[in-house]
Amino acid sequence: MIILDGKRNDIGNTAGKYAKALFDVFKADAVTLSPYLGIDGIAPFLKYTDCQSFILCRTSNKSAGDFQDLQTDNKPLYEHVAHKIVEWNEHSNCGAVVGATYPYELKRIREILGFFIPILIPGIGKQGGDIKKTIEFGTNSKGDMAIINSSRGILYKDSSARFAESVRSEAKQLRDVINSYRMLKT
Amino acid sequence: MIILDGKRNDIGNTAGKYAKALFDVFKADAVTLSPYLGIDGIAPFLKYTDCQSFILCRTSNKSAGDFQDLQTDNKPLYEHVAHKIVEWNEHSNCGAVVGATYPYELKRIREILGFFIPILIPGIGKQGGDIKKTIEFGTNSKGDMAIINSSRGILYKDSSARFAESVRSEAKQLRDVINSYRMLKT
Numbered sequence: 030m031i032i033l034d035g036k037r038n039d040i041g042n043t044a045g046k047y048a049k050a051l052f053d054v055f056k057a058d059a060v061t062l063s064p065y066l067g068i069d070g071i072a073p074f075l076k077y078t079d080c081q082s083f084i085l086c087r088t089s090n091k092s093a094g095d096f097q098d099l100q101t102d103n104k105p106l107y108e109h110v111a112h113k114i115v116e117w118n119e120h121s122n123c124g125a126v127v128g129a130t131y132p133y134e135l136k137r138i139r140e141i142l143g144f145f146i147p148i149l150i151p152g153i154g155k156q157g158g159d160i161k162k163t164i165e166f167g168t169n170s171k172g173d174m175a176i177i178n179s180s181r182g183i184l185y186k187d188s189s190a191r192f193a194e195s196v197r198s199e200a201k202q203l204r205d206v207i208n209s210y211r212m213l214k215t
Numbered sequence: 216m217i218i219l220d221g222k223r224n225d226i227g228n229t230a231g232k233y234a235k236a237l238f239d240v241f242k243a244d245a246v247t248l249s250p251y252l253g254i255d256g257i258a259p260f261l262k263y264t265d266c267q268s269f270i271l272c273r274t275s276n277k278s279a280g281d282f283q284d285l286q287t288d289n290k291p292l293y294e295h296v297a298h299k300i301v302e303w304n305e306h307s308n309c310g311a312v313v314g315a316t317y318p319y320e321l322k323r324i325r326e327i328l329g330f331f332i333p334i335l336i337p338g339i340g341k342q343g344g345d346i347k348k349t350i351e352f353g354t355n356s357k358g359d360m361a362i363i364n365s366s367r368g369i370l371y372k373d374s375s376a377r378f379a380e381s382v383r384s385e386a387k388q389l390r391d392v393i394n395s396y397r398m399l400k401t
Contacts, residue, residue, distance in 0.1 A: 036223075036224050036225055036249075037222075038222050038224070038249050038251075038271075039222055040274065040275060040276040040342075041276060041277075042367070063222075063224050063249050063251050064251065064281075064282060065224075065249050065250065065251045065271055065274070065282060065283065066271075066274050066276055066278065066279060066281075067276070067278030067279060067280065067281025067282060067283075068278045068281060069276040069277055069278040069279075070276070070278075085224075085251055085252075088226065088251070088252050089226060090226040090227060090252055090253070090255040090256070091227075091255055092252065092253030092254045092255040092256075093252060093253060093255075094253065095250075095252075095253025095254055095299065096250060096251060096253060096292065096295065096296065096299075097251065097253070099285075099287040099288075099292065099295060100287055101285040101286055101287040101292075102285075106282065106285065106287075106292065109282065109285060110282065113281065156226075181228070
């Protein structure tokens with residue numbers, strides 16, 4: 030599965046062209062989108078009912094809270110986004126992006142989303158997110174419905190001629206750690 | 216001047232690569248950025264002190280208010296973004312994007328920004344924004360410090376062989392209308 034992590038966000042007309050480019054031309058199976066413009070920037074992607082759109086909810090970076098944590102109606106902005114994701118999930122093709130670096134927020138967002146909306150979880154590996162808590166709070170009772178991603182932690186593991194081998198080994202090791210925590214849930 | 220309207224937003228490491236691509240490789244003079252990830256996604260662009268970064272504040276689209284109008288500490292999210300733009304303007308290379316379709320919000324944002332931060336204003340032309348109010352609220356006492364943009368209204372004016380002529384005429388006409396309102400201020 031190809032997830033094109035472009036975090037696109039634009040007015041409806043332009044979003045429609047981006048959706049066409051990402052899904053039809055680049056043949057992505059899933060994309061990441063940013064919610065600042067509201068439904069207009071999301072809807073053209075959701076029309077591709079066999080493709081998944083992961084919407085930034087609580088991001089993994091240090092300054093994620095600059096705006097995402099602002100409180101309104103007794104809840105932070107990221108919870109408003111989570112509720113909108115539930116509302117926009119008419120065709121069961123929405124997802125949320127939540128950083129592994131914020132386990133409390135991940136837990137809260139999983140509560141709002143329920144167990145039928147997948148969460149794309151970056152932030153383990155290089156960014157230092159906690160894998161155990163990520164599985165505990167991010168997945169369903171079978172340890173499913175989360176896509177846990179490490180990019181730099183694997184890609185930049187080794188720049189020598191043994192690159193392919195090292196990267197394979199690192200990816201397998203991470204998979205095994207993830208699966209060991211998933212086993213604890215079932 | 217080339218304004219690359221890509222509305223980029225990503226974690227610091229990736230934002231740094233985007234900044235390099237947009238400014239160094241594509242040679243853009245200015246870019247548009249989306250604020251959802253906070254300063255991490257903005258800072259790498261601001262390091263290019265001779266380039267301008269326009270940050271989405273109140274966008275021109277219909278659903279702009281989905282999140283941008285959420286009230287927190289007695290002000291909407293877009294005003295929080297405007298205050299951050301002022302804070303982030305250390306090298307005098309920040310700007311705001313505000314849609315001409317929302318004159319009241321434009322007025323409010325100009326009040327927060329003062330007269331030394333430029334505003335990129337889409338939404339006239341195809342999207343139906345009001346040019347008179349755009350000049351009245353968006354510019355300084357000389358009618359400056361705003362970049363008023365029409366894309367589709369000009370680009371798609373004519374698909375016949377007379378395209379070049381029609382587009383030129385449309386652009387000139389719009390320029391004249393803009394300037395006539397700017398004259399009223401001085």
